[in-house]
Amino acid sequence: MAEQRPLHVLLAGPRGFCAGVDRAIKIVEEALRRYGAPVYVRHEIVHNRFVVQSLERQGAVFVEELDEIPDDGQPVVFSAHGVPKAIPAEAERREMFFLDATCPLVSKVHREAEHHFGRGRHMFLIGHAGHPEVVGTMGQLPPGAVTLVEDEEEARRVQPPEGVPLAFITQTTLSVDDTAEIVDILRGRFPEMSAPAKEDICYATTNRQAAVKAIAPQVDMMIVVGAPNSSNSVRLKEVALRAGCAQSLMVQRGADLDLARLEGVSRLGITAGASAPEVLVEEVLARLRERFAVTTEEVVVAEEKITFKLPSALTAQPA
Structure with a gap:
């Protein structure tokens, strides 16, 4: 077996799940535990196919609109991205039992x-x-x-x-x-324009971008683990290029990574969008170890300790 070429990987910290994503997934899982399948979810709960397929295997049914849901009394979850006011109004009109997983x-x-x-x-x-x-x-x-x-x-x-x-x-x-x-x-x-009392771009987006900025000038390529329809993941890819990284690419799973793309790369950065679980980062590292002698180093720019409570309907003791 040929000797493996060394590859040093800088892992961005923080990366992956944020508190809002974690809460949204737990809402679906707890609803399934309490009420059984099916639990209907309007739109992808978060923008990650691995997460969606995992929840589907547990009994979640994903739909785009409420008219796809039968009146069977089972819970309906609104995704982490939030919904127009007309959606809960329609759910109330139909007397649906709905849970709002909108990120706080x-x-x-x-x-x-x-x-x-x-x-x-x-x-x-x-x-x-x-x-x-x-x-x-x-x-x-x-x-x-x-x-x-x-x-x-x-x-x-x-x-x-x-x-x-x-x-x-x-x-x-x-x-x-x-x-x-x-x-x-x-x-x-418009100099008189009013601004938000507090920054609207969330802490998780800001922290993940800061970690990428810290790593990008030090590596030959940045890999972003995330989905192409995930806004925060796409922004991480853009931020890496803007911060001085010569190449930046996105993969959804370890198997998606074309190792031929790493020709000439000796230092590699890896991050993950806020809706990508850490298991997918582990997949990418396992894929890299098929060809390279991988060493890793964490570059942490912030510690995240924020958590969000689940809706009271999922935390109250059953009557």
Whole structure:
């Protein structure tokens, strides 16, 4: 057997599951434990196929809309990304038993939107069109109350209603640097615009991006373990390139990694999006060990100790 070439891996810390993702998955698992299968989940609970398929094996049934769910009294879970107000209203009309797994940090943005609207402000929402979190946030208010701003170009040309005070809110999973540039442009045009009382981009997104920035200049390539429809995972790939890494690629599973891509790579960074479990990072490391003599080093920029409580319906003692 040929001698394995050395490969030094810098593991980003923190990486992988955040408190909001962990809570959402536990809500589905606890609902299954308490009420049995099926438990219906509107939209992917988090953007990771491994997680979704694991829950499906336990009895979760994923749907896109409530009209796909029969009136059988079984629990319905709303995903971590949040939903427009019309969704729980429809669930109540149908007398469904529903559990809201919206991340509390997304719910905070929803409350901010209502706060600004209640004070007569028109809102800019910095985010990506069509992302479930953006759909859910815009759906907290009447049509026309929010203008979506996706990038710097839109920030330069967006025209809000005249004579109305302005505020901005953001999707929680954006690039910290890109968002700051968009906000700077909007502030330059609308200096009286109100800002969130506290940063909307969540702690987990910020910490994972900071870890990638610390590692990127030290490695030849960055691997992001995550799904292509996961906003925070895609941002990690972009942040690595912006921070000076020559190559950045995303894989969902260890088996997806083409080892030929590592030709000439001696130092490798690995991180994982907030919806990717650590077992998938272990898969990638196992794949690397098939060809390389792997050594690892953790680069930790923050310790995360935040946890979120489950809904009371899942913590109360059965009657």
